Amino acid sequence: MGEKSEQKREYILKRAKEVFAKKGFRDVTMKDIVEACEISRGGLYLYFGSTEEIFKEILMSELESEEDDVTSYLTEDSTMADILMLFLKEQKKIILRKKQDITIATYEYLFAHKPEKKSQNVVYNQFEAGIMVLTKILEEGVRREEFYCENAEAEATNIMYVLEGMKICAKTFGVSERKVDRELLYIVSGLVMEEDDGQ
Amino acid sequence: MGEKSEQKREYILKRAKEVFAKKGFRDVTMKDIVEACEISRGGLYLYFGSTEEIFKEILMSELESEEDDVTSYLTEDSTMADILMLFLKEQKKIILRKKQDITIATYEYLFAHKPEKKSQNVVYNQFEAGIMVLTKILEEGVRREEFYCENAEAEATNIMYVLEGMKICAKTFGVSERKVDRELLYIVSGLVMEEDDGQ
Amino acid sequence: MGEKSEQKREYILKRAKEVFAKKGFRDVTMKDIVEACEISRGGLYLYFGSTEEIFKEILMSELESEEDDVTSYLTEDSTMADILMLFLKEQKKIILRKKQDITIATYEYLFAHKPEKKSQNVVYNQFEAGIMVLTKILEEGVRREEFYCENAEAEATNIMYVLEGMKICAKTFGVSERKVDRELLYIVSGLVMEEDDGQ
Amino acid sequence: MGEKSEQKREYILKRAKEVFAKKGFRDVTMKDIVEACEISRGGLYLYFGSTEEIFKEILMSELESEEDDVTSYLTEDSTMADILMLFLKEQKKIILRKKQDITIATYEYLFAHKPEKKSQNVVYNQFEAGIMVLTKILEEGVRREEFYCENAEAEATNIMYVLEGMKICAKTFGVSERKVDRELLYIVSGLVMEEDDGQ
DNA sequence: TATGAATGAGTCTTCATTCAT
DNA sequence: AATGAATGAAGACTCATTCAT
Numbered sequence: 001m002g003e004k005s006e007q008k009r010e011y012i013l014k015r016a017k018e019v020f021a022k023k024g025f026r027d028v029t030m031k032d033i034v035e036a037c038e039i040s041r042g043g044l045y046l047y048f049g050s051t052e053e054i055f056k057e058i059l060m061s062e063l064e065s066e067e068d069d070v071t072s073y074l075t076e077d078s079t080m081a082d083i084l085m086l087f088l089k090e091q092k093k094i095i096l097r098k099k100q101d102i103t104i105a106t107y108e109y110l111f112a113h114k115p116e117k118k119s120q121n122v123v124y125n126q127f128e129a130g131i132m133v134l135t136k137i138l139e140e141g142v143r144r145e146e147f148y149c150e151n152a153e154a155e156a157t158n159i160m161y162v163l164e165g166m167k168i169c170a171k172t173f174g175v176s177e178r179k180v181d182r183e184l185l186y187i188v189s190g191l192v193m194e195e196d197d198g199q
Numbered sequence: 200m201g202e203k204s205e206q207k208r209e210y211i212l213k214r215a216k217e218v219f220a221k222k223g224f225r226d227v228t229m230k231d232i233v234e235a236c237e238i239s240r241g242g243l244y245l246y247f248g249s250t251e252e253i254f255k256e257i258l259m260s261e262l263e264s265e266e267d268d269v270t271s272y273l274t275e276d277s278t279m280a281d282i283l284m285l286f287l288k289e290q291k292k293i294i295l296r297k298k299q300d301i302t303i304a305t306y307e308y309l310f311a312h313k314p315e316k317k318s319q320n321v322v323y324n325q326f327e328a329g330i331m332v333l334t335k336i337l338e339e340g341v342r343r344e345e346f347y348c349e350n351a352e353a354e355a356t357n358i359m360y361v362l363e364g365m366k367i368c369a370k371t372f373g374v375s376e377r378k379v380d381r382e383l384l385y386i387v388s389g390l391v392m393e394e395d396d397g398q
Numbered sequence: 399m400g401e402k403s404e405q406k407r408e409y410i411l412k413r414a415k416e417v418f419a420k421k422g423f424r425d426v427t428m429k430d431i432v433e434a435c436e437i438s439r440g441g442l443y444l445y446f447g448s449t450e451e452i453f454k455e456i457l458m459s460e461l462e463s464e465e466d467d468v469t470s471y472l473t474e475d476s477t478m479a480d481i482l483m484l485f486l487k488e489q490k491k492i493i494l495r496k497k498q499d500i501t502i503a504t505y506e507y508l509f510a511h512k513p514e515k516k517s518q519n520v521v522y523n524q525f526e527a528g529i530m531v532l533t534k535i536l537e538e539g540v541r542r543e544e545f546y547c548e549n550a551e552a553e554a555t556n557i558m559y560v561l562e563g564m565k566i567c568a569k570t571f572g573v574s575e576r577k578v579d580r581e582l583l584y585i586v587s588g589l590v591m592e593e594d595d596g597q
Numbered sequence: 598m599g600e601k602s603e604q605k606r607e608y609i610l611k612r613a614k615e616v617f618a619k620k621g622f623r624d625v626t627m628k629d630i631v632e633a634c635e636i637s638r639g640g641l642y643l644y645f646g647s648t649e650e651i652f653k654e655i656l657m658s659e660l661e662s663e664e665d666d667v668t669s670y671l672t673e674d675s676t677m678a679d680i681l682m683l684f685l686k687e688q689k690k691i692i693l694r695k696k697q698d699i700t701i702a703t704y705e706y707l708f709a710h711k712p713e714k715k716s717q718n719v720v721y722n723q724f725e726a727g728i729m730v731l732t733k734i735l736e737e738g739v740r741r742e743e744f745y746c747e748n749a750e751a752e753a754t755n756i757m758y759v760l761e762g763m764k765i766c767a768k769t770f771g772v773s774e775r776k777v778d779r780e781l782l783y784i785v786s787g788l789v790m791e792e793d794d795g796q
Numbered sequence: 797t798a799t800g801a802a803t804g805a806g807t808c809t810t811c812a813t814t815c816a817t
Numbered sequence: 818a819a820t821g822a823a824t825g826a827a828g829a830c831t832c833a834t835t836c837a838t
Contacts, residue, residue, distance in 0.1 A: 168306070173309075559766070564762075639810080803835080816823105
């Protein structure tokens with residue numbers, strides 16, 4: 001813990017994240033990070049022993065910062081449909097973002113280094129967290145009779161798979177904003193009670 | 200017409216596929232393939248100039264062999280629900296398969312070598328092909344009054360994202376067969392007409 | 399000797415010469431020659447064991463064909479100045495030629511494979527032959543009182559060095575036709591008797 | 598200012614020059630230089646990226662060191678004939694030297710890597726520099742009535758071709774010291790005023 | 797004779813990692 | 818703590834040469 005300068009450690013992680021965002025995980029060498037940080041080779045090794053170690057750290061801090069985002073939705077004072085849209089818009093941002101995006105690096109990292117425990121797997125944690133939040137939103141929406149949904153958790157899981165699917169599609173062959181919007185709309189339209197439904 | 204012996208070419212591709220299935224794309228060296236094929240370094244270069252070239256070929260032949268599977272569904276003489284289940288079971292096999300599975304290699308390859316044209320992207324092609332097949336199944340199911348679905352193509356797209364999502368989840372943190380079954384059931388249950396549904 | 403087809407041998411040499419003219423000696427591989435000849439690898443080895451062997455043969459035949467040119471000068475029926483100019487024009491052609499020119503290849507070959515005996519060295523043979531021809535021309539010119547020259551052989555040697563110098567300069571940094579002409583004129587002007595020279 | 602240790606850089610160049618002197622340019626591999634320097638493969642790449650890069654450097658430093666020699670002639674306090682002999686003796690040394698001689702390597706290098714600009718061509722620069730120095734010597738000699746020479750520059754150019762010719766002949770088939778002496782004498786004898794020449 | 801697939805030795809080049817300063 | 822020169826293992830790639838057909 002009390003090892004070397006914590007400040008420098010953070011600095012390296014910040015710079016390294018930029019490198020991973022640009023080059024993915026596999027193409028990044030220690031030299032790349034050394035150059036991005038403008039420190040010496042030996043200096044970097046004083047803090048981290050490999051790109052893997054560095055990336056693991058970045059992933060950790062990502063997880064922490066994202067948790068805040070996620071929990072904030074339920075505190076909003078508005079309809080559950082609004083809150084759901086807020087959640088989905090956040091996901092849309094993640095799906096479409098270009099800058100500071102370590103999604104590809106994360107996949108590459110996971111392909112190469114499967115964590116022993118699922119609980120150490122960022123993607124899994126994010127996925128489960130998403131299901132939990134969505135479930136709560138849906139349950140509350142159902143309670144308030146805004147949404148129609150027989151099994152909130154099953155629906156939440158389904159939605160998370162859709163989002164995960166869009167995320168990987170966006171990274172492998174590209175998905176336009178229009179397509180994301182259309183898909184999110186399709187999800188929501190399947191949930192909201194159609195008030196004037198006479199058929 | 201082909202260069203050198205077509206037979207050996209196929210042999211190399213077969214062995215190489217095993218290597219890619221085991222190690223992904225990025226970790227595979229020409230040496231790995233040379234050893235798997237038990238041929239000489241120079242001998243391999245006679246047929247392929249790089250792991251990329253080899254993998255591209257494998258991807259091509261995958262695409263071809265899969266196309267057959269896909270088109271076969273509509274010729275079946277059975278209910279559309281059966282056909283849909285057949286399609287989904289095929290997808291389930293893809294999601295869960297362990298042997299001869301080059302899914303991770305394919306993602307790694309695509310991350311490193313984005314094709315200039317979308318039409319050259321295997322994952323994209325498979326995705327679009329899936330939407331087409333599913334749309335046809337759904338439309339026919341709706342016509343036969345087996346399924347309820349307002350917009351067949353939108354639903355097909357949605358299902359494909361779910362499948363894609365499960366595929367990547369299976370590769371990043373693992374998904375149990377039970378979870379896949381549950382998800383596929385959820386998809387189907389949202390489509391089939393509930394005959395005696397009075398509530 | 400009575401080995402294989404003499405005709406094919408000649409064909410290979412002809413094609414190979416084109417390759418050497420284009421790529422020099424060092425850059426030429428057996429593969430290059432195989433491709434230029436449109437024969438098989440094994441087929442080429444039936445006739446020649448290496449690029450060196452091939453080039454040596456080419457050099458031999460060059461030597462033979464050039465000897466004819468050289469000896470022809472003295473049979474001309476004209477002034478010795480005319481004959482000298484003829485000889486120098488031939489040299490000029492050699493210095494400036496671009497097509498079918500294996501000069502560079504020859505130097506590269508000699509740098510890498512010094513012949514044991516000087517008499518096997520093409521450049522040496524050409525050089526000595528040049529001196530002999532020039533000496534005869536000069537001696538005859540002196541006899542006819544066309545030229546002024548105290549030591550014909552020394553002058554001939556000097557001229558040959560100049561020509562050799564221009565040859566290598568042309569290949570290393572390029573020499574314009576104008577410069578060659580000027581130089582040849584300078585050589586000749588130092589030889590011819592200035593009839594009306596009173597100063 | 599330079600990269601890494603300037604001292605080691607010089608050391609590598611020194612050792613590499615020995616290698617080039619012994620093997621020419623084309624036969625030299627990075628491995629050869631690594632072994633001559635007794636450093637590691639990676640270590641060499643820290644300083645130079647290819648044999649070409651190394652040789653270019655050697656050529657540069659050669660050029661610099663030779664310039665000094667050349668300019669020193671005119672400062673001598675002696676007859677112009679002495680100065681001319683000094684210049685020619687220097688050239689003789691170059692023509693005949695065996696140790697530390699990168700002449701062949703230089704030709705091989707130039708054959709393989711023609712510089713875009715003539716001014717970057719070492720042989721050309723040396724040739725032109727030689728013409729300039731010789732021209733000055735001859736002009737001064739004529740002014741002092743030591744030499745007879747109608748066109749100093751033309752004569753200088755002619756002499757340089759002779760020297761260049763001897764240089765290449767020495768490298769391709771060998772020229773004895775006697776022959777060089779005889780040739781240089783012939784050049785000088787054509788220039789000096791024959792004071793008591795009555796015949 | 798002729799073919800051309802196959803071999804493997806040899807070079808180039810990059811990178812993680814160490815270590816004297 | 819920090820530096821950055823140095824190392825050497827590992828992978829890519831080419832080519833002369835052989836050999837079964």
